[in-house]
Every structure is written in C-alpha cells, then in structure tokens.
Amino acid sequence: MEASYPGMKVLLANNLMMAYNQAEAAEPTFAFVEDGFTKLPEFEMMLALFSALDTRWVAVMDSAGATPARQSSPLLNVGAGIFELTKADSPRQYSQYFDMMVKAPRRDQAGALGKGAGSARASTSFKKIILIGSSTGGVEALRSVLVGFPAQCPPTLIVQHTGKNFGQGLVSLLDRVCAAKVVQAEDNMNLEVGHVYVAAGQxxxxxxxxxxxxxxxxxxxxxxxxxxxxxxxxxxxxxxxxKDVVAAILTGMGQDGAQGLLELRNAGATTFAQDEKSSVVYGMPRVAWENGGAQKQVSLARMAGALLQAAKA
Structure with missing residues (x-):
C-alpha cells in the first residue's frame, strides 16, 4: 500500500484495543480487518467508530473457502464489511479494493450531526430523567439516539453490555456525537441536566x-x-x-432489563422498547414488550424524539 500510494501512512495493530486507539487518534480513511477480529463481541465498538469517522473497511479472509463471520453475526450482516479479500490475493487486488471503497461517495460532512448540533433545540421544559439499556447492536443504536439529544438534555443514565476494556472508548465515541456531555459513570455523581452517564465494561x-x-x-x-x-x-x-422516569430498552440479546422495565412501568414510568425491524437483535426489547414492561414499541429513528417528548410531560 505504501509503495502504491506515496505519502500514505499505514498503521498496524495486532489486537482490537490497539486498533481502536489508533483509529480514534488517526481517523483513518480505510481499514483492512482480519475476519477473525470481526467475530469478537468487542468489534461492535470498532464498527461504531468506523461509522462515526466514515472509515471504510473490508474483511480479509484466511482463504477463499473460509466462511465469513458475517454469515453468523447479525451485527456484520446489516451492510458494512460485506466484501471480502483473502490473504492470498495480490497487492493489486488490495489496491483495487482500496480505490473502489475510498472513491465511493462519502457522507455529507456538512450535514452530519456532531458536537453541539442539537444545542439549539428547546430544552428548558424537561421534567424527568431518562434511563436506557442496550446490548448487542447497542453501540450504534446509542449513537443514533444521542445524536438527537440537545445540549441541555434531561439527565440520562445508560447501561451498555460491552467488553471490560472498551468502556472509556464508548464514552469518548458517544461524546463525539452528542451535544450534551457524556461521561463514564462513577459513584455518587449528581444527576445534572446536559449530562449522560454511561456504565459499560465496569x-x-x-x-x-x-x-x-x-x-x-x-x-x-x-x-x-x-x-x-x-x-x-x-x-x-x-x-x-x-413517575419521574422515562426508560427504554434498545437492541440486545437475552432479557436483561425487561423485568426492571416492568417494575418501572408499574411505578408510573413511561417505558419504550425498540421495535423488531430496527433492532440488530430483537431479544431484550422483545421480552420487554411481551412481559408488558414496554408501553410502546418505537423505531430507532424515532427513539430520541419519543424519549425527549416523554421527558417533558
């Protein structure tokens, strides 16, 4: 790659933590990812970071006959990384993939939401706190929701299932896109307007x-x-x-949060579950809907608006 593209800087990483830190700092245009890494649960964090940075990527297979991870992973089967190279392919083929992916139309940066983008929205009428739980597929789902939060959003607490080493990375990722301040949860923190408290990997x-x-x-x-x-x-x-709570369960495997959501609803909270169509894994939200914990199913695209509107009531 360096020989084909003079001036290009190539970074190498042999584990996901190193790759994540390098990508966060260097904001690369493109990434070649060994397919074995995409099978790790923590790769969800890499996917979300690639999405936030608009970094294109492609999986590299051991051989042409290998079974790609995307065939068994709901995360990888939603559109990203669906083209594969193999370790036996020629350098020219790698360059062709690079050219094809990098020259493809990029996201409109002028229209992309980022830090401060939601600050102009009215926010003085919020009266409740927001609680969110998520698991598989939740990193990107949380990014989608928090993009829609204003700088003076209601105090928001989030639990996301993720690898133990990726908690701070998730906080930094979400803080990139949310107009409010996103912080890692610590003990005895006052719940303040304009703050999002995240517990992940703890x-x-x-x-x-x-x-x-x-x-x-x-x-x-x-x-x-x-x-x-x-x-x-x-x-x-x-x-x-x-009665002072708005709570939601986003995409995820299993049933963590469903019973708690039911108890909250019975105590007077307003409760939501992400709908099946927009969920990467319709596990946690399905149980929350079927056990009566969720009052309403909401698509991911409408979740931020639903939570904020309910927090005004």
Missing part, C-alpha cells in the same frame, strides 16, 4: 440513590440477569422515582 452495577437529590450509585455484587453492569439493576434502583 465491574460494578450502576443504580440511583433512593433519596433525593438524585445521584448515581455504583455497587459491587454478582452479575444480575447474567450481566455486570446490569440494565435490571439500573431500572429497579429507579423504581422509587417511577
């Missing part, structure tokens, strides 16, 4: 204090609903504030 559950003023509470303990941190732990901790 060894403690995030909840809320049981008395006002509302604060975060991080607690050690065994996994709940099979997860640490757990969406159910967050939702059930907010039950005492039921």
């Amino acid at each position: 060894r403690r559950h995030m909840g809320m204090t049981q008395r006002k003023p509302m604060k975060t509470r991080l607690k050690e303990g065994p996994p709940i609903s099979g997860h640490m941190p757990s969406v159910d732990a967050l939702f059930t901790s907010a039950v005492p504030y039921g």
Whole structure:
C-alpha cells in the first residue's frame, strides 16, 4: 500500500484495543480487518467508530473457502464489511479494493450531526430523567439516539453490555456525537441536566440513590440477569422515582432489563422498547414488550424524539 500510494501512512495493530486507539487518534480513511477480529463481541465498538469517522473497511479472509463471520453475526450482516479479500490475493487486488471503497461517495460532512448540533433545540421544559439499556447492536443504536439529544438534555443514565476494556472508548465515541456531555459513570455523581452517564465494561452495577437529590450509585455484587453492569439493576434502583422516569430498552440479546422495565412501568414510568425491524437483535426489547414492561414499541429513528417528548410531560 505504501509503495502504491506515496505519502500514505499505514498503521498496524495486532489486537482490537490497539486498533481502536489508533483509529480514534488517526481517523483513518480505510481499514483492512482480519475476519477473525470481526467475530469478537468487542468489534461492535470498532464498527461504531468506523461509522462515526466514515472509515471504510473490508474483511480479509484466511482463504477463499473460509466462511465469513458475517454469515453468523447479525451485527456484520446489516451492510458494512460485506466484501471480502483473502490473504492470498495480490497487492493489486488490495489496491483495487482500496480505490473502489475510498472513491465511493462519502457522507455529507456538512450535514452530519456532531458536537453541539442539537444545542439549539428547546430544552428548558424537561421534567424527568431518562434511563436506557442496550446490548448487542447497542453501540450504534446509542449513537443514533444521542445524536438527537440537545445540549441541555434531561439527565440520562445508560447501561451498555460491552467488553471490560472498551468502556472509556464508548464514552469518548458517544461524546463525539452528542451535544450534551457524556461521561463514564462513577459513584455518587449528581444527576445534572446536559449530562449522560454511561456504565459499560465496569465491574460494578450502576443504580440511583433512593433519596433525593438524585445521584448515581455504583455497587459491587454478582452479575444480575447474567450481566455486570446490569440494565435490571439500573431500572429497579429507579423504581422509587417511577413517575419521574422515562426508560427504554434498545437492541440486545437475552432479557436483561425487561423485568426492571416492568417494575418501572408499574411505578408510573413511561417505558419504550425498540421495535423488531430496527433492532440488530430483537431479544431484550422483545421480552420487554411481551412481559408488558414496554408501553410502546418505537423505531430507532424515532427513539430520541419519543424519549425527549416523554421527558417533558
């Protein structure tokens, strides 16, 4: 690649954490990714970062007869990385792929939402807090939702299932696109307007204090609903504030959060679940809908508006 394109800088990484850090710092135009990496759960973070940076990428197979990861991964089968190269392909074929992908029309940067993009929206009438739980496919779903949040959004708490080393990366990624301030959740933080608190990759559950003023509470303990941190732990901790809460479950595998959402609804909260069509994995939201925890199913495109509108009531 360096020989074919004078002046090009090529970065090499042999693990996802290194790749993520390099991509975040260098904002590359293109990435060749060994297909084995795309099978790791943490690759969801790379996908979301590539999407945020408009970085094109292609999977590289061991051989032409290998089975691509996208055939068994719902994350990889939604449009990205669907063309494969193999390690036996010639340098010319790599260059052809690079040219084809890089010269394809790019996203309109002038129209792309970014930091501060939602700051002009009216936000003084918010009266409730927002809680969100998500898992598989949730990184990109959260990015989609938070892009629509104004700078002075309601206090928002998020639990996302992700690898233990990627929590801070997720915070940085979401802070790129959200007009509000996105921070990693810590114990005893005051819940403030214009702030989003994220628990991901941590060894403690995030909840809320049981008395006002509302604060975060991080607690050690065994996994709940099979997860640490757990969406159910967050939702059930907010039950005492039921009528002051808007909660949603986004795409994800399993059922973490469904029972907690039901308890919140019974306590007077407004509750949503992402609909099947827009979910990468319709597991958590399906259970939340079927057990009565969710009052309404909402598409991902409409989720930010639904949450913000409900927070004004």
